[in-house]
Every structure is written in structure tokens, then in C-alpha cells.
Amino acid sequence: MSASSTVPPYLLQRMAEKKQELEHLLALRQLASHLQTHFDELSDKFDGLMQGNQATSNVLENWASVFRTIDLTEKFAQDQDQEQERSSLVRIPTA
Template identity: 30%
Template sequence: MLNSRITEKEKEYASICKLKEISQEMSKKLELLAERLETLNDGSEAVSTVLQNWPMIFESIQLASQNTEALVRVPHTLDEKQPSDSFSNQ
């Protein structure tokens, strides 16, 4: 009777050790999952910020395309009254 009880307790101990090992593995996996969810959350916040800016970007493009006639480049020229070389008259 004592031997059967010892055998039963050894099996129970082995099961508890296995349960402890599995619990530790599960804890590690849950910590990794939490880290990945945090990264995912940060990435989704960045995507949200970009998407919030798109209406302003489209509006800017529309305004720029409507006012292309107003954009005229004026070439830079030297004033004819100023001498191009200050040492040429000396």
C-alpha cells in the first residue's frame, strides 16, 4: 500500500513538473505576443497619421493644379546700370 501511494505521488510530481514547464513556455509566448501587439499598435498609429494627412495632400495637389498659370518663372538678369566687373574702369 505504501509503495502504490509513493508511485502515485511520483506520478503527481512528474505531472506538476510538466505543468510548470508548459506554464513557463506559455508565459514566454504571451510576453512575445504582447511585444508584437505593441509593435503592431505603434505601426497602426503611424498608418493612421499618414491617412489623416491624405485629404490635405489631395487638396494641395488640387490647388496647385488649378493655379498653374500663376506660376511663372522670371529669369534673373543683371541690372544694366551696374557694371558687371567693378575693376574694368580702373
């Protein structure tokens, strides 16, 4: 007698279903692994973007200071010019 003739048909069918379920689970595990790899790569890219955004933010903050410094320098130069105009002497030739 063969082994399949001693096993009831419903058990053979159940074994076939379980084998198919195992194949699907293994395929799902492989897809989940690929998805995890994809999300890890995406996370690394987002980390790079965040660092780039922080650097850009720092540059923009510095530009505000640069413009403020330029404005103060221009005001100081204008004040100096006005002070020189007030205190400069005009010489009128008499002879």
C-alpha cells in the first residue's frame, strides 16, 4: 500500500492548502523585506533633506543679520556725512 492511500483525502487537501499558505507567507515575508529596505532608503533620503533644510535655514538667518549690518553701516555713513557737513569750515578768500 502506498502512503497516500492510507491518508484520508481531506488531510491531503488540508496539507496542500497549508503548503500553499506557506508559499504565500514566504512571498509576503519577501515583499515585506523589500518594503522595509525601501522605507529605510526613504528614511535616509529624508534625513539628508532635513540636514539640507537646516543648512538652508541657517544661511537665511545669517542673511537677515547681513542685511541688518548693511543697513546699520549705511545709517552710520549717512550720520558721518551729515556730521562732516555741519562741522566743515568754509574758507572765503579775503585778498
